[in-house]
Amino acid sequence: MHAWLEALQNSAFSAWVVGSDTIWAYPMILTMHTVGLGIVVGAAVVIDLRLLGVGAGIPLSEMERMFPIFWVGFTINLISGVMLFVSEAADKAAQPVFLLKLSLIALGVVVTARIRRILFGGNARATLVPPGARALAMGSLAFWAGAIVAGRLMAYLK
């Protein structure tokens, strides 16, 4: 496992990401990761706030439109995140705060998918906030905020 991570970190691709002088390598990938963060967490926040009573004038059914936006942001960050990870694979895989970040993202995705299911899964077309949705919304907000903090602290807690 470790040898494999070392090989990734020492690959030509990694050398280009972290070593290239162009801003189109590491800085641009990092910036795309932040653009994706704004989209994925921004969409989650809008869904969560609606479930917590903000924007009650918005038909709940219209919140279904936010999930594709959420997944677009998530995909941007999955791709940019894998590129950033590969370039420092062996170091990142051993960093506790990175593993914490991944766990919080996993929890955030599971909770968001669960919200989608109880609102719009199968034939469900929720018009009123279902029981349990508020707790999921609060969990979602906490997990995404935690993932952001853990992500920032990766630069400090080596």
Add this chain to the structure above:
Amino acid sequence: MDPFSMWLESTRISTVMRNTTWLWPACESIHFIGLALLIGGAGYFDLRLLGFMRRVPVSAAKAFMPWAIAGFGMNFITGSLFFIMAPHMYVPSSAWWAKVFFIVVAGMNAMFFETTLGSRVMLLGPNENTPVSFKIVGGISLFAWFAVLFFGRMLPYIGTGN
């Protein structure tokens, strides 16, 4: 270093904050959470102004704006602290000036909407398309906030003068 940055960094408040080692990472964490609130809340309203999600009344789509403004407030405060702690990173940076420019564009765009077009929001019925003026305002807002994000994140890498 430019004289202004040199002076500001020599002040007691700048020195004390800079020596508080946890303050910078803490402000960064808040700055990124604020970014998500701002992009989420303002982006939602911008999409409605652009004519998406027409079953949502325009006035209702505005409900997340207080949260977007709270996110902006968080970022204005933490951003000001970054500036006080290390002005030399920002004053000579063209990326930082571009970021400030797009914040001003987004702010003036929002103020223009509130003072001239805002009253027309209430007159717009459900399922109605938005007028071109709303689409322009929504488009400028969405573009400007992502430009702010772009130049903010690229700040350490472009236009630093080295």
